[in-house]
Amino acid sequence: MTQLISYMGTKRNLAGRVGDLVRESRPGPLLDVFSGMCAVGHSVGTSRSIWTNDVQHFAHLVANATFCSSNLAPASESLNDLCACSYEAHRASLRHKFAEELAAERLALALPSCSGYNLVFDHSIERANGLIKGAGYGSYDLFMRRFAGSYIGYEQAMDFDALRFALDVLLKNGKLCEEGHHWSILGLCVALSKCSTTTGHFAQALRPKDNTFTRFKAQRARSLRFEWLRAMEQLAPVGSRQWRASNRAFRSDVLGLLPSLTTSTRKPSVIYADPPYTADQYSRYYHIYETAVLYDYPSASGRGMYRDGRHASTFSQKSTVERSFDELIRNAAQLRADLIISYPANGLLEDSERRIPDLLRRFYKRAPQIVKIDYSHSTMGASKGSQRQAVTEILYRVNIK
Ligand SMILES: C[S@@+](CC[C@H](N)C(=O)[O-])C[C@H]1O[C@@H](n2cnc3c(N)ncnc32)[C@H](O)[C@@H]1O
Incomplete structure (x- = not known):
């Protein structure tokens, strides 16, 4: 899907590196909690079960069709x-x-x-x-x-x-x-x-x-x-029908999903988290796909004609982003899952290069592995103005003891 639809913040170019870290982690299901267009799921492929989550209907539909369908797309x-x-x-x-x-x-x-x-x-x-x-x-x-x-x-x-x-x-x-x-x-x-x-x-x-x-x-x-x-x-699903039957696609706010999985009999072994990293809400940028999926005659507001009642991510708000990271990492540790986070050095969470490792040490009781990757990513003319931006993306990985 990353080839067919352009999507802000997609990790298409980093997915191979994340995939390597996943391969070095515990065997068992990988849960991509901000799956977007599922670049990492594609990269990891059929070597383990892929579970996805995204709060948006459109992203959920992409993940569900790609990783959970029992049938091929109609000819x-x-x-x-x-x-x-x-x-x-x-x-x-x-x-x-x-x-x-x-x-x-x-x-x-x-x-x-x-x-x-x-x-x-x-x-x-x-x-x-x-x-x-x-x-x-x-x-x-x-x-x-x-x-x-x-x-x-x-x-x-x-x-x-x-x-x-x-x-x-x-x-x-x-x-x-x-x-x-x-x-x-x-x-x-x-x-x-x-x-x-x-x-x-x-x-x-x-x-x-x-x-x-x-x-x-x-x-x-x-x-x-x-x-x-x-x-x-x-359009085509990934892998065999049998493998896809072991996958799951959730559509929840990640901060509600992770606690709900603690009582589940099947739990993820590895969690990959690629949260939004700017104040730009995805629900504002991709509202038309939500309306295409729901076809529900919402009201339209402003020059962008946004849907009413659209989701506001706490990861995209300055006042809540730190608390959200705290909750995300605490919940992942409670699930006893290895955790991989990708976040740029200049993301909305201030001083993230110090804060994320601090939180990982606090809840996992060990220091994370850190991989820095310099690359140029497309802002698609979002709030940052210029079309391409040089960023240092940082991958943090910590294993459960
Ligand atoms: C940076 S993008 C992920 C891109 C993805 N890794 C890819 O390669 O396409 C962040 C995604 O998180 C979703 N999202 C934002 N806040 C969320 C939340 N609180 N819970 C679940 N999903 C959320 C957005 O809808 C968006 O698709």
Whole structure:
């Protein structure tokens, strides 16, 4: 998945190093408690059971499909055939319902300057902000009303809603199993990432400028349905079905999950923790994928059109980050699991190079192994401004006595 969707803070480039530390740890299940796009699970592979956790629905869906599915992703050709009828019918009804908006967008895209599209863009954000939570539920026009004209085009949003409608019909009629439905929704998320006009996250849609308008138009011209079918060809689980049956995917706040596992008969042997390290909340950057998965007509607020009730991680708040590290490490030690943490030297937790080893010594009663890795990571234009930043990422590993 790390190849298909760009994700802030993914450890794709460090996963091999983390994988080496996991291999040197106790045998038994590895629990990746902030799994994101599961770079480390991919690197460790089938050598042990992989358990994942992430508080976000989208990240959980990625992990569950990749590591826990009993079935392969549905083949794109047969899925296309199965969907065709409901897709075409619903698309036609959306085309009728949103005829004015579709025409306005078509006109704006035919102009050489972006001024016409900027009207479409501003209007669409204003409209989305005026929507009432839950209103329209069941009419399968969520992306037309919320995100068309801003993050994606009207034609693309129409494809999204019509495909989502067709997939839900197939699920209801028993023509697609729940897992097949999940894989197909993941495919839709990949297609969104290919078609949207963003820097790789959804904190804000990019308003076109005259010097970016040609690129903007090319992005709007992409077929979301085609990207979806292409994604369906690329999505695949890891390992054998038998191995996947030994894996687990949780969707909890890590600080609730770890204590709940102390009474479980099966416990993780190794915990890998890659917490968020800035004040940027993931729920703000990836809200559109949450809405794609839940399809629940949330309210939309601000220029980014964020969902109401989104998760706020205590690891991304200055006032709570230290206490959260304390709890994380204490709970991991209580589970008697080896622990590997990755955290950059300049993360939100101040003086982390002293504080993390202090906490590890306090709860594990031994000094951690420390590996420093210099690398340049993508900020995707998040709050730090520049696109790439040189960071020293530090891996801390401690084994239980
Ligand atoms: C730095 S990213 C992890 C990236 C991942 N290692 C990868 O390679 O893709 C942090 C992840 O933690 C999740 N998260 C943030 N706070 C959390 C919490 N309190 N409990 C569980 N997950 C959380 C976010 O949704 C995000 O996916």
